[in-house]
Amino acid sequence: MLQVENLTIGYGKTEVVHNISFHVKRGEIITILGANGAGKSTILNTIVGLHQAKQGSIRFQDKEISKNRPDQLVRRGIRLVPEGRQIFPQHSVLENILLGAYIEKNAKKVQTRLQSIFESFPRLEERKNQMGGTLSGGEQQMLAIARALMTDPSLLILDEPSLGLAPIIVGEVFDLLKQISSSGVTVLLVEQMANSALKISDRAYVLETGRIVLEGRGEEIRTNSDIAKAYLGNV
Numbered sequence: 230m231l232q233v234e235n236l237t238i239g240y241g242k243t244e245v246v247h248n249i250s251f252h253v254k255r256g257e258i259i260t261i262l263g264a265n266g267a268g269k270s271t272i273l274n275t276i277v278g279l280h281q282a283k284q285g286s287i288r289f290q291d292k293e294i295s296k297n298r299p300d301q302l303v304r305r306g307i308r309l310v311p312e313g314r315q316i317f318p319q320h321s322v323l324e325n326i327l328l329g330a331y332i333e334k335n336a337k338k339v340q341t342r343l344q345s346i347f348e349s350f351p352r353l354e355e356r357k358n359q360m361g362g363t364l365s366g367g368e369q370q371m372l373a374i375a376r377a378l379m380t381d382p383s384l385l386i387l388d389e390p391s392l393g394l395a396p397i398i399v400g401e402v403f404d405l406l407k408q409i410s411s412s413g414v415t416v417l418l419v420e421q422m423a424n425s426a427l428k429i430s431d432r433a434y435v436l437e438t439g440r441i442v443l444e445g446r447g448e449e450i451r452t453n454s455d456i457a458k459a460y461l462g463n464v
């Protein structure tokens with residue numbers, strides 16, 4: 230579904246991602262693991278069109294997308310849940326979710342989509358008139374995911390969904406991602422919270438200072454103590 234080949238990305242003259250290649254097949258959950266500053270957000274922002282690569286190709290459903298704008302990519306079915314959620318704290322939960330459908334002009338489609346989101350996220354429906362900023366961290370992450378699902382993406386991309394959440398809530402978020410995946414959405418995420426992410430991942434890549442140093446099955450990486458010690462800091 231997504232093929233990234235020989236991608237080099239930088240800011241000005243500084244190169245932060247060096248000639249990386251990876252792929253995501255339809256229906257998979259793929260995690261890119263890496264420490265602070267490894268280049269995870271840079272890669273995701275480039276895939277969704279917020280940043281331009283210096284070199285390399287990004288293909289989605291067999292079409293080159295590296296020159297596409299973010300809104301074009303949303304229409305094609307790629308949707309990012311950004312780092313730190315970036316919900317609108319002074320707007321209600323309902324308004325936040327509806328803002329996710331900004332490219333959809335058909336009001337009936339928006340209503341149908343909202344209905345199905347509320348079925349999957351009953352906690353958000355109960356809190357639909359509450360201000361976004363008054364939700365707990367875990368609920369805000371659910372809200373950011375629900376908002377992204379409003380355009381019915383085929384590839385959902387998440388930047389550190391576990392950031393700042395208590396371990397038990399992290400578990401809930403990953404369970405939710407597993408459910409979303411079962412409903413037919415392909416999932417690509419970047420994480421530092423290796424253990425929980427690997428539990429739900431089909432495959433994972435380990436990124437070290439802008440280079441992919443390892444690829445393997447999620448479970449294999451999680452349970453191999455040598456790999457864990459070398460690359461994951463026993464997280």
Ligand code: ATP
Binds near residue numbers: 264267
């Ligand atoms: P974190 O987990 O802390 O978010 P990350 O793996 O997502 O880290 P990036 O945010 O992609 O890493 O950053 C990779 C490198 O690129 C870092 O050295 C960072 O300082 C640099 N960088 C990121 N954004 C910019 C920018 N807008 N301008 C210049 N350098 C940047």
